[in-house]
Amino acid sequence: MVGQRHNQQFACCARRTGLVAGRSIVTYTRLLSLVVVALALVVDVAAAQESGLARGSQLLSQYKTDLQQALREGLNQGEVEAIAACRVQAPKIAKTLSRDDIRVGRTSHRLRNPANAPPDWVEPILQTYVASPSDREPRTVPLSQGRLGYAEPIVLQPLCVACHGEVLDSEVASRINELYPADRAVGFHVGELRGVFWIEFPVEN
Numbered sequence: 001m002v003g004q005r006h007n008q009q010f011a012c013c014a015r016r017t018g019l020v021a022g023r024s025i026v027t028y029t030r031l032l033s034l035v036v037v038a039l040a041l042v043v044d045v046a047a048a049q050e051s052g053l054a055r056g057s058q059l060l061s062q063y064k065t066d067l068q069q070a071l072r073e074g075l076n077q078g079e080v081e082a083i084a085a086c087r088v089q090a091p092k093i094a095k096t097l098s099r100d101d102i103r104v105g106r107t108s109h110r111l112r113n114p115a116n117a118p119p120d121w122v123e124p125i126l127q128t129y130v131a132s133p134s135d136r137e138p139r140t141v142p143l144s145q146g147r148l149g150y151a152e153p154i155v156l157q158p159l160c161v162a163c164h165g166e167v168l169d170s171e172v173a174s175r176i177n178e179l180y181p182a183d184r185a186v187g188f189h190v191g192e193l194r195g196v197f198w199i200e201f202p203v204e205n
Ligand code: HEC
Pocket: 071, 079, 080, 081, 082, 083, 084, 086, 087, 090, 091, 106, 107, 108, 110, 111, 112, 113, 114, 116, 154, 155, 156, 157, 159, 160, 161, 162, 163, 164, 185, 194, 195, 196
């Protein structure tokens, strides 16, 4: 009798345990699928970010190459002549490459030409680089209308000090003062943050 009751109780417990176990399996499965979905999203976002970074850097490379070439050609004529190359060629190059929904430019926290002021989305990135000198990682920012913004730091090279360094040739200095009375782009050291290159482009589907 006792044994029977015990068996009944046991059977009942077993059923209940089975139910509980069944429920927790369902819960665990749901949890697991949520984790999988979340992971997939994280991977997706990371992949999109990665491809945005790659595309931004690739689209920007022509701009950087053209600017370097214009600067070198200018410097071959002399430093004062190269000022004209920077002044005239740089905006021209940016304009030529800014088409098909793509906009490109360079800016700085210490501007020479106020016309090179950062677009709204670039300003906080610029400030991040200024605040953490060891941070040289490029950034992407989602923009309106399915566009993406990409920015990367510009670091001063030895080639740049002739016009952005601490001591300028007097002729160079007076030409720069004449053209840019509000110039804030001198006194930089090699390796220091000079500004950022930025580009806006439509995201590929
Ligand atoms: C021959 C002088 C000269 C040299 C060398 C030179 N720059 Fe400039 N830089 C200028 C002038 C002039 C401007 C302003 C151009 C304009 O009016 O848009 C300028 C503007 C800039 C700007 C745009 C932001 C601003 O302040 O208006 C950046 C960024 C910049 N230079 C970085 C560099 C870097 C990096 C190098 C070295 C690779 C370099 N420059 C070498 C003369 C020079």
